[in-house]
Amino acid sequence: MKRLQAQLSLIISVLQASFISLVPYYILYSFILLSIELAKSFIDFGPSFNIQDLNNLSSLINGILPVLINISISYHLVNLYYTSINKLLTIVLSLLVYLSVDLLLNVKDINSYVFPNSFIMAIIIPIFISFTISKIMIIFEKYENDLKSSLSNNISSAIVYILPFIITFFISISFFYFLGISINLDSGIEIFTKSSEEALLFLRILISNLLWFFGIHGINFFDAIVNIDILDNFAYANLTYKELFNLFVIFGGSGAGLSLVIAIFFASKDKHISFVGKASLPFVFFNINEILIFGIPIFMNFSLLIPFVLVPVINCILSLFFYLTMI
Incomplete structure (x- = not known):
């Protein structure tokens, strides 16, 4: 029980650090929204630059938020907790899984795909990825030590992560894809009817x-x-x-x-x-x-x-x- 509480406390600390580190982003986004509202009242837009351009910029900054959350949580997890695993590869893997799951679940036409929009997946996937790849790397620990004794650290790290990277990717894709299918919320749950x-x-x-x-x-x-x-x-x-x-x-x-x-x-x-x-x-x-x-x-x-x-x-x-x- 104490171990579970400690792990929960650590995850909360990681989430706090992850979101706080994005404060400059939130300030930038807030400033852009404020600028757009002021521009609507005081600027006379021309054909070369109009209010839609500002709205597109706002949509871009807002749309990238789930991706930033995913990256930030991955970074802080491997930086504060899973310190023995490769930081860059874990961040890349988490982002790949997140984008892939979102694409498989929500996108019919790849040409229309812009940004993922699931905040829940953006938070859960990095935690799942970091935990899974850290456990898989334990299995490959002896293999990693053997490689390091005969190759440089950079080369041995790249080689030893090939199989764990692939295994974690397919495990994660399968898990979150079937989870997403089983929880189909596209149409929205109608909790209350009219007059409620x-x-x-x-x-x-x-x-x-x-x-x-x-x-x-x-x-x-x-x-x-x-x-x-x-x-x-x-x-x-x-x-x-x-x-x-x-x-x-x-x-x-x-x-x-x-x-x-x-x-x-x-x-x-x-x-x-x-x-x-x-x-x-x-x-x-x-x-x-x-x-x-x-x-x-x-x-x-x-x-x-x-x-x-x-x-x-x-x-x-x-x-x-x-x-x-x-x-």
Whole structure:
């Protein structure tokens, strides 16, 4: 039991390090989104450069996130835990498996393939790959020692990894491919029917913020597996449930980031947290709070779990209450 707890703690530490190391990426992406919103209001676009070009740039930066997560987790796993295995080959193998599984499961036309979009696979596959190849390398340990005694380290390392690389690749591809087939979520699970919008809204709030806490893009993940069409229905006059969610529930981004920034300005004495709060201020006005999530970090910070998940729920309750009292 203690060993399992230690391994779980180590995986959490690796995930924390992996996502925190991507903070510069999140800041860049946030800055691009902010720039696009400002450009829409103040720049007169011409035929050679238009708003679609900026949107394409945003899609590119956002689309590469799962790949970066995969690479970052692979790197930190082999750097902090599986230190005896080849770092570069493990990262390459993890990325190859991730892209291959996504291609086999989701792509019908290779010419239309752009980026993978499974955050779950991006996180799980590096862990599986690192564990599997480390165990296989134990079998080849004597062979590796024999090679090193007769060849240079670089050549012996390249040769000894050939079979483990191939074996791990096919084991991983088979496992995750059949796992993906058995969990077919393409059409989305229809949890609630019409007239249950409030229930689905609350579920979306809870699960999406909880997933964000663990480093998974909560809204994207939830919307990918759950059919949320009924949230296009109107909650108030001229206001759908989706718009209610964006405007009154998660103002400042997931976890109601604007509330946290205000609290930081009034109460924080920590220099690092104060700096992150100031840096994130322009972005939270546009519901962009990755800087807060991975900069403080809120990610895997269990002391902030309850407010991060419950504040949006309270916002939703208050919004619905004021609406009901006003009609």
